[in-house]
Amino acid sequence: MKTTIYLVRHGDVHNPQRILYERLPGFRLSDLGREQAHTLGKFLSSKAIRALYASPLERTAETAGIIASYHHALDITLDERIIEILTPARGRSMEDLAREGWNFYKKEHIAQGGERLSDVWRRMQHFLKETVKKHEGQEIIVVSHGDPIMVSQLKHQSKKLSMRAIRGEDYVQTARGFALVFEEYRPLEVSALDF
Numbered sequence: 001m002k003t004t005i006y007l008v009r010h011g012d013v014h015n016p017q018r019i020l021y022e023r024l025p026g027f028r029l030s031d032l033g034r035e036q037a038h039t040l041g042k043f044l045s046s047k048a049i050r051a052l053y054a055s056p057l058e059r060t061a062e063t064a065g066i067i068a069s070y071h072h073a074l075d076i077t078l079d080e081r082i083i084e085i086l087t088p089a090r091g092r093s094m095e096d097l098a099r100e101g102w103n104f105y106k107k108e109h110i111a112q113g114g115e116r117l118s119d120v121w122r123r124m125q126h127f128l129k130e131t132v133k134k135h136e137g138q139e140i141i142v143v144s145h146g147d148p149i150m151v152s153q154l155k156h157q158s159k160k161l162s163m164r165a166i167r168g169e170d171y172v173q174t175a176r177g178f179a180l181v182f183e184e185y186r187p188l189e190v191s192a193l194d195f
Contacts, residue, residue: 001137001184005128006044006193007149008141008177010055010063011036020097022090023083028058036175037066043195045070050138052076053131055083055145063175064143081127084145085120088112103163104147117161120151128152132182146172153178156187 011033013021021027029037040063049071054064056078064076087104089097100106105117124144131140150166159165170192172178181188 002188003132003136003182004047004139005131005180005182006047006049006139006141006177007152007180008040008063008143008193009146009149009172009174010057010059010143011040011066011175013059013174018094020087020090020092020094022085022087023057024090025058029062033059033063033174034066037063039195040175041067041070043193044141047139049074049141051131051135051140052143053079053082053127053140054143056080057084057145060143060145064141067141067143079127081123082142082144082148085115085147087114089114101163102167105163117151117163117166120148121155121161124148124152125155128180129185132185136184149177152180153190156180156190 011029013027013033014030015021015027044067052064052068052071052074054060054076061076061078068074068076085104087109089104089109104114110116131142147166149172151161154161154165177193179191179193
């Protein structure tokens with residue numbers, strides 16, 4: 001019996017100060033982000049979705065709400081395990097972070113309480129295993145964030161976690177994602193959503 005999880009990223013965020021908003025409150029979708037979420041919702045409306053999960057942050061909950069509007073009687077379940085990464089780089093300018101290669105996993109960040117890639121995978125793996133078991137044979141949508149999605153995609157392709165691997169050209173864009181297909185509880189295939 002196959003279970004499919006559509007693991008998708010939230011839409012574009014209104015961020016005029018161009019800072020790393022990480023888990024900071026108050027960052028909602030931009031006009032573009034809402035358009036993207038509607039496009040994603042329309043694409044997923046042809047699927048027989050049985051459940052919808054989202055990170056509790058505003059941008060993911062808002063994206064999930066738009067997606068849910070394309071499905072009759074689909075409630076949103078918020079789950080902390082699929083939240084954005086934790087890093088002390090929050091609040092820094094995008095320009096500074098770009099110069100550093102978007103590396104939120106440096107030793108100094110970890111020493112200040114930031115997550116490791118393995119920490120991100122541990123919580124995502126726990127969520128995915130539990131969710132596949134709960135929704136065996138169904139199709140579900142999970143709205144999360146860039147790095148947690150890339151970590152999950154790599155691990156389900158049996159690839160090693162590294163900064164280089166998650167920061168490649170195929171980094172998940174806003175309101176895009178992957179279909180993770182499981183047979184019973186074993187990952188079977190990973191494919192990018194094409195629409």
